[in-house]
Amino acid sequence: MSSTILEQARKAVEGKELSIVFPEGTDKRILEAAIRHNEEGLIKPIVLGNKDEIQKAADENGLNLGDLEIIDPANDSHFDEFVEKFVELRKGKNTKEDAEKMLQNTNYYGVMMVKTGLANGMVSGAVGTTGDTIRPALQLIKTKPGVSRVSGVMIMVGDNGEQYVFSDVAVNITLEAQEMAEVAVESANTAKLFGIDPKVALLSFSTKGSAKHELVDKVAEAAKISKELAPDLAIDGELQFDAAIDPTTASKKAPDSNVAGQANVFIFPDLQAGNIGYKIAQRLGGFKAIGPILQGLNAPVNDLSRGCSADDVYETAIITASQAAAE
Numbered sequence: 468m469s470s471t472i473l474e475q476a477r478k479a480v481e482g483k484e485l486s487i488v489f490p491e492g493t494d495k496r497i498l499e500a501a502i503r504h505n506e507e508g509l510i511k512p513i514v515l516g517n518k519d520e521i522q523k524a525a526d527e528n529g530l531n532l533g534d535l536e537i538i539d540p541a542n543d544s545h546f547d548e549f550v551e552k553f554v555e556l557r558k559g560k561n562t563k564e565d566a567e568k569m570l571q572n573t574n575y576y577g578v579m580m581v582k583t584g585l586a587n588g589m590v591s592g593a594v595g596t597t598g599d600t601i602r603p604a605l606q607l608i609k610t611k612p613g614v615s616r617v618s619g620v621m622i623m624v625g626d627n628g629e630q631y632v633f634s635d636v637a638v639n640i641t642l643e644a645q646e647m648a649e650v651a652v653e654s655a656n657t658a659k660l661f662g663i664d665p666k667v668a669l670l671s672f673s674t675k676g677s678a679k680h681e682l683v684d685k686v687a688e689a690a691k692i693s694k695e696l697a698p699d700l701a702i703d704g705e706l707q708f709d710a711a712i713d714p715t716t717a718s719k720k721a722p723d724s725n726v727a728g729q730a731n732v733f734i735f736p737d738l739q740a741g742n743i744g745y746k747i748a749q750r751l752g753g754f755k756a757i758g759p760i761l762q763g764l765n766a767p768v769n770d771l772s773r774g775c776s777a778d779d780v781y782e783t784a785i786i787t788a789s790q791a792a793a794e
């Protein structure tokens with residue numbers, strides 16, 4: 468990870484004794500990261516799962532659990548209280564029987580720990596899909612006031628330390644113009660949280676009307692709304708990627724823009740573009756991808772890519788704790 472981002476997150480977390488829950492306790496990468504955190508003491512890791520299965524996974528991978536805290540939802544003293552709270556939070560959408568079943572799933576249990584303050588944040592998704600990982604948080608932790616859609620950004624870090632925010636790469640398959648505008652403003656806030664001065668480009672296959680299509684109109688409308696939502700923000704669209712990032716192209720395609728040619732926060736028009744876009748930058752461009760970092764939730768829960776390494780898990784936990792520290 469870029470030392471700047473990690474150092475910034477570390478500083479935000481130091482001395483705060485924040486706890487992060489890891490629901491995928493039998494995964495080697497999760498265990499490695501949790502053990503490392505337990506030894507270092509910057510944050511307090513809590514691992515979920517059946518204790519015998521976790522011990523077996525540790526033994527098979529030559530890992531020493533030490534005094535790592537492990538909670539087995541099936542035998543935890545908070546289980547009954549969580550069932551009651553779950554039913555109350557779901558307001559008629561799930562029964563007590565549903566709650567008892569769903570809380571056997573460690574992602575739901577971890578989210579309830581965050582919701583009830585027993586943990587400050589959660590990191591999961593090394594094994595499960597994004598949908599299965601984040602649905603419990605969407606259902607129980609919900610969005611912050613004023614935010615209608617949770618979304619996910621990747622911070623892309625190049626070899627020379629250059630940093631870009633790509634959004635939404637993780638959650639919303641499509642967005643309406645108003646929602647896209649909100650995601651653009653939230654993404655700028657996330658950029659600021661990690662020390663990036665945001666210049667936000669709403670991306671399209673068109674620059675300032677060079678192509679005509681309803682999809683282009685939607686991005687242009689989102690740019691207009693986002694300027695109204697955050698008048699002090701440097702934000703513009705619709706822009707093609709080359710106009711957004713390259714000053715020479717920008718001077719030809721969008722000479723009057725205060726963002727074109729210098730954008731560092733890229734808002735993709737839908738999830739196909741965003742998810743493919745970040746993986747191209749990562750796999751062909753050699754950029755390190757940090758995230759997805761979820762934004763807009765009432766408490767920090769972060770997803771991992773299933774292709775993550777133990778280092779990614781370790782770092783995502785620090786990022787998650789830094790989001791908790793900022794609340």
Ligand SMILES: CC(C)(COP(=O)(O)OP(=O)(O)OC[C@H]1O[C@@H](n2cnc3c(N)ncnc32)[C@H](O)[C@@H]1OP(=O)(O)O)[C@@H](O)C(=O)NCCC(=O)NCCS
Binds near residue numbers: 602615616618639
């Ligand atoms: C996120 C996702 C799983 C939600 O899908 P879903 O569970 O079928 O969605 P539903 O419409 O049933 O919503 C489930 C709950 O989450 C809420 N929700 C869904 N998307 C949300 C969002 N973006 N922000 C806030 N809440 C959201 C719904 O309001 C609903 O809440 P409720 O149960 O209290 O009514 C789905 O949008 C998805 O699969 N996205 C793509 C994930 C992915 O594969 N990314 C690529 C890899 S990172």
Ligand SMILES: CC(=O)OP(=O)(O)O
Binds near residue numbers: 597636637773774
């Ligand atoms: C973020 C992401 O694309 O996750 P995965 O690779 O697990 O689908």
